[in-house]
Amino acid sequence: MLRQKANFDVLEGFLTVFLGEKATILEILESESNQLSVEDKFNRVDIKARNSKDEIIIEIQNTRELYYLERILYGVANAITEHISLGKTYYKVKKIYSISVLYFDIGKGSDYLYYGQNHFVGVDHLQVNVKERDAIVSRMPAEIFPEYVLIRVNEFDEVAVTPLEEWMKYLKDGTIRPDTTAPGLSEAREKLRYFSMPPKERMAYDEHLSAVMIQNDVLDSAKLEGKIEGRAEAYLSMARNMKQLGAPVDMIVKTTGLTVAKIDAL
Template sequence: MKGLLDPKMDFVFKNIFGSEKNPNILISFLNATLKPKDLITSVEIKNTDLNKGYIEDKFSRLDVKATTSNNEIINIEIQLKNEYNMIKRSLYYWSKLYSEQLNEGEDYSILKRTICINILNFKYLKTRKFHSGYRLKEIYSNEELSDVAEIHFIEIPKLEEGSDEKDMLVAWIEFLKDPESEKVRSLEMSIDEIRQAKDELIRMSNDDTQRELYEMRAKTLKDKISALNEAERKGMQKGMQKGIKEGMQKGEKKKALEIAKSMIDMGLDKKTISKTTGLDLSEIEKLIN
């Protein structure tokens, strides 16, 4: 058997969790993440197309969209690289999902609870927990305004060794971290949905066409990450150059102030000192006072 594909790659994740053939996988993951009072029993998965154009477009989002039996709209996105804008990005996509439910003239009452789930393969938030969920709350009493908006962040690297695998979300993150680990081998023996996800991953990994598409997507994302790293490097370089320039300017200013003080002690007039040092008259007056 060939090595398994990485389930954290958005192309693979979408094929496993966004598949109409195995909706139980997504249902299990959503119940594990949201822990609703009334369990989700069915999902209608949207945008299942994975054409070549999407895969080769580094700006495309291979996320999983669905509506649930609890009358919710869900969007799941997985990110391998920190783009430093996940909060604003998530709020933007949440607002689009929420507002696009209404056509002109329709009543606000038909708007559904809208949830964005961000799975990150990097540490991002200040919290130590690997899973954080946010809603709209009153800033003093913490009273909830509405549960219509909910945004989750799952930070894979924050999952600690020895976490309780009876928690289904922990089990799913273990699968995403390393589907070939002993932990996952044990989990798939007792949890049907984990076994189904592993079987689908094995099927994809042994399918030459799927592996070729995976390699295409991996190259596209690698190019995107390289572009981000280059932009980051240039930004740091520019920042360093600016810092050096500002440092030199501060050094020159300090030297000019020292010369001005000496000229004041010599009894020279303000205009002469200003002309010699390049300092403003107001700056020289401060030194005199």
């Protein structure tokens, strides 16, 4: 459901909750990169999307993988290098958000949600100078380095109250509160109703929607034809009046767009 462009509202709600800021998806990118050599690994990810500033990788994992942290590091590194080639400045490096929805035990820890990022520890917070256009500006490492989100679905065992908890509940057992206000979940519920229909019922529903679309197209076409006919009648009336007033034929043609033959026939 999250991969389909028609369901951007669900994906945007998911990202808004887990990244803690409003997310607007511009496009879904290829989720598996090509190998540069025979020895190279495929960068297998479920969803790769881009918002207005950054790139987002989402992996949904059902099976245990021994070196999973190394795997997501490789995926992020691959995504970064895909967008910067030899000769480009490092300013072109994109910040990456990596979100992993895990349905297996990755290690010890009592929480169900973990955030991680590179940071530099000292007596104060380090700011780095970067060049943006023609100005030197200071940016925090958090604005540059990738961010990682690990969602340990099986560890969630709470009453869903907040939007984040509601999303965790949905990821774990597929249930959505009827009164939910969590971003993306009410839209997800409507999509799930469609996906859960028996094949015959879904086919009938699709045929119904197709019939409604055709009917709307017919009505729109009729309205458009009516407007065109009304406009044509107005031009004919204008040309008739101009001809009676003795206006030159070339002026009538320029004003109404009618042909000389139609004007002569009036």
